[in-house]
Amino acid sequence: MIDIRNLRVRFGQGADAVTAVDGVTLSVREGESFGLVGESGSGKSTVLRAVSGLNDEWTGRIAVAGAEQGPRRQTGFYKLCQMVFQDPYGSLHPRHTVDRILAEPIAIHGLGDANARIDRVLRDVGLGPAFRFRYPHQLSGGQRQRVAIARALVLEPQVLLLDEPTSALDVSVQAEILNLLRRLRAEHGLTLVLVTHNLAVVANLCDRLAVMNRGRLVEEMSVEELRRGAARQPYTLQLLRASQGYDRATAESFRDYA
Amino acid sequence: MANQKMADATPLLEVSNLRVAFPTRTGMAEAVRGVSFTLGREKLGIVGESGSGKSMTGRSILRLVPAPGRVTADRLAFNGEDLLAASPRRLRDIRGRRIAMVMQDPKYSLNPVMTVGRQIAEAYRVHSKAGAAEAKRRALEMLAAVRIRDPERVYDRYPHEVSGGMGQRIMIAMMLIPDPDLLIADEPTSALDVTVQMQVLAILDDLCSQRGMGMIFVSHDLNLVASFCDRILIMYAGRVVESCRASELHAATHPYTRGLLASLPRIDEPPGDLPVLSRDPMWLEA
Amino acid sequence: MTARTDTPSAPRPAGWRDWLTTDTPHSRAQARLGRAWAGWTAFRRNRLAVAGLLIVLALVVVAALAPVLAPHHPYAQDLNNRLMPPSAAHWLGTDAFGRDILSRLIHGARLTLMIVALVAATAPLAGLVIGTAAGYFGGWVDTVLMRITDIALAFPKLILALAFVAALGPGIENAVIAIAITSWPPYARIARAETLTVRRSDFISAARLQGASSLRIILGHIMPLCIASLIVRTTLDMAGVILTAAGLGFLGLGAQPPLPEWGAMIASGRQYVLEQWWVAAMPGLAIFIVSLGFNLLGDGLRDVLDPKGD
Numbered sequence: 001m002i003d004i005r006n007l008r009v010r011f012g013q014g015a016d017a018v019t020a021v022d023g024v025t026l027s028v029r030e031g032e033s034f035g036l037v038g039e040s041g042s043g044k045s046t047v048l049r050a051v052s053g054l055n056d057e058w059t060g061r062i063a064v065a066g067a068e069q070g071p072r073r074q075t076g077f078y079k080l081c082q083m084v085f086q087d088p089y090g091s092l093h094p095r096h097t098v099d100r101i102l103a104e105p106i107a108i109h110g111l112g113d114a115n116a117r118i119d120r121v122l123r124d125v126g127l128g129p130a131f132r133f134r135y136p137h138q139l140s141g142g143q144r145q146r147v148a149i150a151r152a153l154v155l156e157p158q159v160l161l162l163d164e165p166t167s168a169l170d171v172s173v174q175a176e177i178l179n180l181l182r183r184l185r186a187e188h189g190l191t192l193v194l195v196t197h198n199l200a201v202v203a204n205l206c207d208r209l210a211v212m213n214r215g216r217l218v219e220e221m222s223v224e225e226l227r228r229g230a231a232r233q234p235y236t237l238q239l240l241r242a243s244q245g246y247d248r249a250t251a252e253s254f255r256d257y258a
Numbered sequence: 259m260a261n262q263k264m265a266d267a268t269p270l271l272e273v274s275n276l277r278v279a280f281p282t283r284t285g286m287a288e289a290v291r292g293v294s295f296t297l298g299r300e301k302l303g304i305v306g307e308s309g310s311g312k313s314m315t316g317r318s319i320l321r322l323v324p325a326p327g328r329v330t331a332d333r334l335a336f337n338g339e340d341l342l343a344a345s346p347r348r349l350r351d352i353r354g355r356r357i358a359m360v361m362q363d364p365k366y367s368l369n370p371v372m373t374v375g376r377q378i379a380e381a382y383r384v385h386s387k388a389g390a391a392e393a394k395r396r397a398l399e400m401l402a403a404v405r406i407r408d409p410e411r412v413y414d415r416y417p418h419e420v421s422g423g424m425g426q427r428i429m430i431a432m433m434l435i436p437d438p439d440l441l442i443a444d445e446p447t448s449a450l451d452v453t454v455q456m457q458v459l460a461i462l463d464d465l466c467s468q469r470g471m472g473m474i475f476v477s478h479d480l481n482l483v484a485s486f487c488d489r490i491l492i493m494y495a496g497r498v499v500e501s502c503r504a505s506e507l508h509a510a511t512h513p514y515t516r517g518l519l520a521s522l523p524r525i526d527e528p529p530g531d532l533p534v535l536s537r538d539p540m541w542l543e544a
Numbered sequence: 545m546t547a548r549t550d551t552p553s554a555p556r557p558a559g560w561r562d563w564l565t566t567d568t569p570h571s572r573a574q575a576r577l578g579r580a581w582a583g584w585t586a587f588r589r590n591r592l593a594v595a596g597l598l599i600v601l602a603l604v605v606v607a608a609l610a611p612v613l614a615p616h617h618p619y620a621q622d623l624n625n626r627l628m629p630p631s632a633a634h635w636l637g638t639d640a641f642g643r644d645i646l647s648r649l650i651h652g653a654r655l656t657l658m659i660v661a662l663v664a665a666t667a668p669l670a671g672l673v674i675g676t677a678a679g680y681f682g683g684w685v686d687t688v689l690m691r692i693t694d695i696a697l698a699f700p701k702l703i704l705a706l707a708f709v710a711a712l713g714p715g716i717e718n719a720v721i722a723i724a725i726t727s728w729p730p731y732a733r734i735a736r737a738e739t740l741t742v743r744r745s746d747f748i749s750a751a752r753l754q755g756a757s758s759l760r761i762i763l764g765h766i767m768p769l770c771i772a773s774l775i776v777r778t779t780l781d782m783a784g785v786i787l788t789a790a791g792l793g794f795l796g797l798g799a800q801p802p803l804p805e806w807g808a809m810i811a812s813g814r815q816y817v818l819e820q821w822w823v824a825a826m827p828g829l830a831i832f833i834v835s836l837g838f839n840l841l842g843d844g845l846r847d848v849l850d851p852k853g854d
Binding site for chain 3: 052053054075078082083085086087090091092093094095097099100104105108109130131133134135138148151155
Binding site: 039040141170171172174175176178179182197198199200201203204205206223226227238239240242243244245246247248250251252254 | 307308422451452453454455456457459460463478480481482484485486517518521522523524525526527528529530531532533534535
């Protein structure tokens with residue numbers, strides 16, 4: 001479904017240039033749930049933004065659903081691939097009601113039947129019609145994230161890109177959103193690409209994962225292997241150990257992997 | 259000196275029926291509703307979700323709750339001294355020198371227009387009568403104590419020129435230079451990467467045990483607190499619903515704690531729906 | 545059993561207040577009105593702001609009902625009663641031509657209101673369009689537009705007004721045009737600053753990811769967020785606009801006699817200010833009160849509309 005070859009993204013010019021993504025190659029199959037894991041500065045979000053079309057300064061090859069993508073996306077692409085952002089407080093326009101937020105993509109693409117679509121998608125994400133005319137500041141963090149997911153689903157995409165969708169949420173709310181994503185994926189046959197720094201979330205929601213560090217792809221593995229701790233690269237092993245809670249001896253052994 | 263501190267019998271901190279209330283349009287709203295605990299020379303973790311009142315608890319110990327919030331308690335004593343009755347001058351004395359606080363994001367808690375070295379030196383001079391040269395020497399010592407490899411070079415850096423992990427270590431250096439007895443850490447590692455988190459926690463661990471400090475570690479990360487602290491308090495809606503030793507967390511009794519533990523995804527568990535916490539309104543009562 | 549049986553089963557109907565403050569609005573209109581009501585209740589709590597609002601409303605009412613409220617005709621001269629102090633017949637005294645100052649002030653309110661309304665309708669709008677375009681597109685669009693703004697900002701209002709009236713002839717309409725043309729740059733800057741703050745937000749990215757055109761994003765997403773700052777700045781600027789118009793009138797460039805424009809009244813009263821102080825002081829007081837009203841209103845609006853309060 002998604003095919004990335006030798007993706008390279010540089011920011012800035014000349015001596016100050018930063019290579020955020022340095023030759024990443026990976027594939028995501030249709031219907032798969034794929035996790036892209038890394039710490040800050042690893043380039044994982046940059047990869048996602050390049051795939052989504054938000055970032056147009058990349059070199060390499062990106063193909064989605066067999067169609068190769070250029071720096072600018074065609075309007076039809078947005079009906080195929082949508083994104084959910086990390087911060088529920090920043091991804092909804094503070095002055096728009098939920099209704100307006102959901103009606104906008106319908107209007108842009110000229111799909112009719114707005115009322116029915118909005119009601120359906122709100123029910124799909126577990127919010128009832130009571131939420132339809134609220135403003136974002138009248139919603140909790142989990143509810144806002146549901147609206148963001150609803151907005152992504154309104155165009156009935158096949159691919160959903162998620163940039164740390166639960167990092168800003170409380171633990172109990174995170175569980176609800178993960179369950180919701182799991183159900184939606186099953187019901188709509190979605191392909192998910194999940195960017196996160198949290199290995200436990202990946203273990204819960206994904207089939208396969210790739211680990212990135214400093215713009216490079218370190219390792220790809222199945223979630224089954226992750227669960228067994230069967231990582232091959234030292235960076236991945238370090239990440240695994242760090243995710244398991246504080247241990248004085250382990251902390252001592254941590255290295256900076258360039 | 260650490261041994262002498264260890265031999266002290268009075269608990270470091272006594273909190274009894276702490277309440278923090280804020281006036282709203284519909285009357286007083288209590289963010290903290292009757293929290294009680296004692297702290298010795300140990301690491302106490304306070305865990306809760308947003309709105310549980312955990313940060314407010316930490317801040318009220320230092321009397322840092324901004325007006326119009328009101329802090330009341332039956333007893334709030336530090337080393338036997340009543341903090342509620344203390345004069346503002348005495349509180350200023352205690353803050354920083356005896357009780358220190360490390361906050362979440364060094365981006366917001368370090369002065370952006372001063373070099374980090376100067377900030378640390380200044381923190382030292384505020385609480386002692388040292389001169390500039392002596393303060394600089396102590397600051398460099400502290401930078402080395404928080405495992406910064408090149409203290410001389412980092413001394414002249416500005417906060418925006420250092421990474422998050424280093425910024426947090428600088429914050430710790432600044433807060434621990436007056437050699438306080440109690441450290442309140444409010445989500446000190448939440449903004450950091452996992453590996454950096456471990457390293458910063460190791461520094462905190464070492465410094466606290468070397469100096470015989472008590473530490474209150476406020477966080478939303480239950481697993482982290484369970485592995486780092488000695489004792490844990492779980493807070494919900496302004497109340498402490500569970501208090502146990504960190505090693506016994508898995509045997510917790512309160513349904514909120516059990517629900518929270520169950521809803522955490524784990525690397526070693528197969529994928530599947532996570533049990534969702536259903537909030538019993540009875541938990542809002544004692 | 546009960547003797548009265550009026551509507552025993554229907555629930556007690558909720559009042560309009562509940563309808564406005566409900567957590568679950570049922571239509572767009574209800575949501576918008578509810579939000580406006582919340583803003584009004586917040587505004588109402590600030591007594592000074594309400595005072596400002598009352599002053600501005602008073603200005604509007606006085607201007608609207610001028611012919612009814614004024615005891616005398618503003619142009620009626622009575623050379624026997626020149627420069628009379630405030631009395632029962634003339635509450636604020638008379639000027640050098642024996643005209644009733646109170647009536648002239650009341651009719652002058654119309655002119656003041658007209659100036660304020662014209663400037664408020666044109667300058668902020670121009671600034672909004674230019675500022676959002678510059679901020680959103682960046683690059684050479686930003687550079688060109690901002691350099692134009694800088695050039696416009698470099699002209700002192702009064703000098704440009706002088707140039708205009710020299711070219712077009714003196715008169716209140718030309719004075720208003722001159723003020724409006726020199727007033728838009730600060731609004732452009734404010735709109736641009738707000739746009740730059742918001743441009744990288746996730747909700748803008750989300751809109752782009754839906755395929756929204758730049759025009760749709762600017763009109764529907766960015767402008768609504770700039771409006772709050774612009775409204776506040778406009779009300780605060782109104783005081784300055786009135787004073788500039790008064791200054792032009794003082795220089796003889798704005799309203800021409802016998803129009804009862806407040807600044808021109810101060811100018812003509814200047815020579816009598818030591819003996820017959822009321823001729824200049826009364827219009828001065830009127831300008832002061834109206835400027836104060838706009839300032840208080842603007843401050844109150846800022847507290848209510850500032851997005852940080854969300």
